[in-house]
Amino acid sequence: MKINTLLFDLDGTLINTNDLIIASFTHTLGQYYPEKYSREDIIGFIGEPLVESFASVDEERAEEMVEVYRKHNVENHDLLVTEYEGVFETIKTLQENGFKLAIVTSKMRNTVEMGLKLTNLDQFFDVVVTVDDVENPKPNPEQLNKAMEQLGSSPEQAMMVGDSQFDIQAGKNAGVKTAAVSWSIKGRDFIEKQNPDYLLENMADLLDILGVK
Template identity: 60%
Template structure:
């Protein structure tokens, strides 16, 4: 139990809402358009987390912007069909808010899709601020997005924890000076996250309540 935590920074995709199927399908739709039958599900797992530009520029710098547009079109059109809730997230986030914790989303998504996902999962009212890809010059694991959220919330890094499903979240937290927590439901697997040495590993979203000293009952 760490009672001096006042602020919780959450990644969104794969952490609070289950966008795994949406993201994997968006990548497969895009990549197999340009490279037919060359990509299967497991091939795109490494692309979950980094900004789209970073991924597509490595694959094809000349067509990266075109590929981003195709990805986003499919992603927006299929968002509400493929996004689902993770068990216990709504209740846990509501409990944290009721206990006075400061809550923020720190994501590599664009703001409009973050808000859409939060509304779909009924989570939007609980968050004090959102830091999206279009708010910063550098995405996670650079500390800029986390420090921007902390500045808005008037919180210090040492009283915050970054929770996410990707190594970008863990390294971003370490770079910003916060505590870190990985989630075992990451599509990349628990062992992958453990190799980046987060301070905590959540086997259930409810585990965060014990870490910050809240009685879940």
């Protein structure tokens, strides 16, 4: 069956929030554990729900740390977020060619909407499934299944596109094709080892994979 549905992660895939995420983690961890966590440690947290990241640091104060992170993240959002090369044009082309598009992200809805609006990508996505909408975020397939249900699609028709191991694992768990982006902050070698079906050098590579002229 032909792919007609694309499920996209947001951060690190469509929009470059790496500087913002690292700055927000650095700010928060520096407040509670000065000089204990390196940039490499922080990169290891990227892609999983915030509460899980901070629970691994300090289970008792995890919720409190999440609030500190989110305040910093929202206040600095528009200063530090940019769009990856080729993303806008590719998403626009996919929509014009009748593909069903959804965002599937571990972020909360308010910051998802901020990022989509800032990069003008909001016009292309009628379905957005955030961490607020499910009991079990990625790598559990619940978010992907919810997006496919809202789009009227099946796993045979869908592909998950993301930058972290959680995206690729969620895609495999949902029984959909997977595409990883080579610009993942976790590194090309790391993301290749997750064995995605496709590795994208530029978002426009999707058009070739899907046979879009």
